[in-house]
Amino acid sequence: MHSPDLYALRENFNRERIMLCFNGPISRSLIEEIGNALKNYLAADQALPAAALDVFAAYIEMTQNIRHYVARRGYPEVETAATVVISRDERGRYIVSAGNLVEVGDGHAVMSRINALATLDKAALKAVYKEQLRKPRDPALTGGAGLGLLDIARKASEPLQAALIEHGDDRAFFSLRAVI
C-alpha cells in the first residue's frame, strides 16, 4: 500500500460527502482562491443563491477568524495551519467546518462563548450582533470586528457545534462546525 493511501482518503471524503477540503498554512490569497472554487462548486451543485451566500459567508468568517487569531497571537507562518472542510450532511444541508491550534485558555474561552450563543434564538442573536456592530473598533482585533462568530451563528440552521481537543501541552485543537 502506498503512503499516503489516496484511495482510503478518497473513500473517506466520499463517505463524509466532502465537497472541498484544505489542510495547511492558510494565506490571504489561499482563502480567496479556495473561496472562488467554493463559489463554483456551489453554483455547479445548483445551490440556491441564499444558501450559497450563507455557506460562502461561514467559510470566509471562519478562515478570517483563524487568520486574525494567528496574527493576534503572533504565531509564525508555519503555525497558521488550518483544517477547512465543506461537506453535506445526510439531508443535503451544507456543513462548514474549520479548525486550528489555539492556546488552551483561548480555546476554553471561545468554547464558553459558543455555548452561550447556542442558548440564543435568532432574535437574540440579532440583538447581540447589532450591539457588537455598534462597539468601537478594538485595535487588538487586527481588523476583525468581533462579529464573525455571531454572523455564522445567525446564518446557521442549528446552534454552532465546537470541540476542543487538548493534547497535554499549552496548545489545543479547536474546531467549529456550522450547519447551514
Add this chain to the structure above:
Amino acid sequence: MQGDSYPENAFELFGEIIQWVEDYLAHSADSLRVELQLLYLNTSSIKAMMDIFDLLEDAHVKGCAVSVKWHYDKRNERLAELAEEFKEDCTFPFLIASHE
C-alpha cells in the same frame, strides 16, 4: 459602489472612502446620493459600511439631503435582508430596489 467585499481588514480598504464621505459632508455638500449594488460583505466590511451610513445619518439630521438606493438581484433574498438591517438604523430616504 458595487460588488463583493471581504478583505481581512476592511477598514484599510474603506478608510479612504469613509474619509472622503466625511470631508464631503463636512464641507461644500448640501446633498449626497449613494448608489449601491453590493453582493457579499464580510462582517469587517459590514462594520465599515455602517460607519458610512452613520455619517449619512448625521448629515441628514443636520439638514443635508442624503439618500441611498440599494440595488439587488431579486433571486437572492439575503442581499435584501442585509440592506434591511442597515436601513433599520437610518431615518434618511433608503430605497431597496430589486432587479430581475
